[in-house]
Amino acid sequence: DTGVSQDPRHKITKRGQNVTFRCDPISEHNRLYWYRQTLGQGPEFLTYFQNEAQLEKSRLLSDRFSAERPKGSFSTLEIQRTEQGDSAMYLCASSLALQLQETQYFGPGTRLLVL
Amino acid sequence: EDKVVQSPLSLVVHEGDTVTLNCSYEVTNFRSLLWYKQEKKAPTFLFMLTSSGIEKKSGRLSSILDKKELFSILNITATQTGDSAIYLCAVKNNAGNMLTFGGGTRLMVKP
Numbered sequence: 001d002t003g004v005s006q007d008p009r010h011k012i013t014k015r016g017q018n019v020t021f022r023c024d025p026i027s028e029h030n031r032l033y034w035y036r037q038t039l040g041q042g043p044e045f046l047t048y049f050q051n052e053a054q055l056e057k058s059r060l061l062s063d064r065f066s067a068e069r070p071k072g073s074f075s076t077l078e079i080q081r082t083e084q085g086d087s088a089m090y091l092c093a094s095s096l097a098l099q100l101q102e103t104q105y106f107g108p109g110t111r112l113l114v115l
Numbered sequence: 116e117d118k119v120v121q122s123p124l125s126l127v128v129h130e131g132d133t134v135t136l137n138c139s140y141e142v143t144n145f146r147s148l149l150w151y152k153q154e155k156k157a158p159t160f161l162f163m164l165t166s167s168g169i170e171k172k173s174g175r176l177s178s179i180l181d182k183k184e185l186f187s188i189l190n191i192t193a194t195q196t197g198d199s200a201i202y203l204c205a206v207k208n209n210a211g212n213m214l215t216f217g218g219g220t221r222l223m224v225k226p
Contacts, residue, residue, distance in 0.1 A: 003157075004157070033212075033213070033214075035214075038221035040218070040219075041218055041219075042119070042121075042205070042217050042218050042219050043158070043214070043216050044204050044216070045214065045215070048212055048213060049139070055212075055225075056211050056212070056213060058213075068142065070212065071222030091157070091158070095212075097212075102212070103149070103160055103163055104149075104160075104214060105160060106151075106157040106158045106159070107157055108156040108157045109156055109157060
């Protein structure tokens with residue numbers, strides 16, 4: 001399978017704990033995105049990387065959230081001191097930066113439940 | 116701030132029916148509009164539209180963009196139960212690479 005993969009697929013944690021999610025993009029893709037999706041809503045942009053550089057961050061990305069892409073390949077998203085409002089599906093997408101036809105391909109997501 | 120509104124919120128049809136899903140948007144420096152299908156997990160890409168009036172088609176699905184009236188439609192003809200999903204519309208502007216999504220239309224196709 002050469003698509004975007006995410007791990008874990010599901011995570012249940014207690015409020016106040018830290019969690020970390022991993023995303024492996026499609027191998028030749030140089031851009032990697034993180035989105036959050038809550039029930040009944042469309043995905044909301046969190047942040048994106050071009051190679052290892054984090055180029056955009058949403059206002060949704062509070063200081064409890066940090067994302068890295070240290071070698072320009074896989075990425076991790078860490079949430080510190082989780083809150084119940086962090087419960088959501090965290091989606092990763094990747095793309096190859098082409099001038100007009102760039103398309104983001106999504107992974108299966110990590111569903112987080114904070115108790 | 117870019118905004119995308121999809122209608123209807125949900126739709127129930129029977130197999131064989133034709134459906135039209137709507138997406139209207141407000142975007143500063145519009146670049147493209149994308150349609151995705153989301154079943155239980157990852158949104159899967161359907162179409163990217165950048166030019167007005169040019170229909171994109173894939174099997175029973177087609178889509179068109181009107182940049183003057185700021186909307187797009189997604190048509191599905193001869194619907195099948197496998198078309199049941201949430202259909203997401205998203206836009207991209209020229210200032211960045213993020214997608215701004217609408218809330219989606221939940222389509223249920225009954226046998």
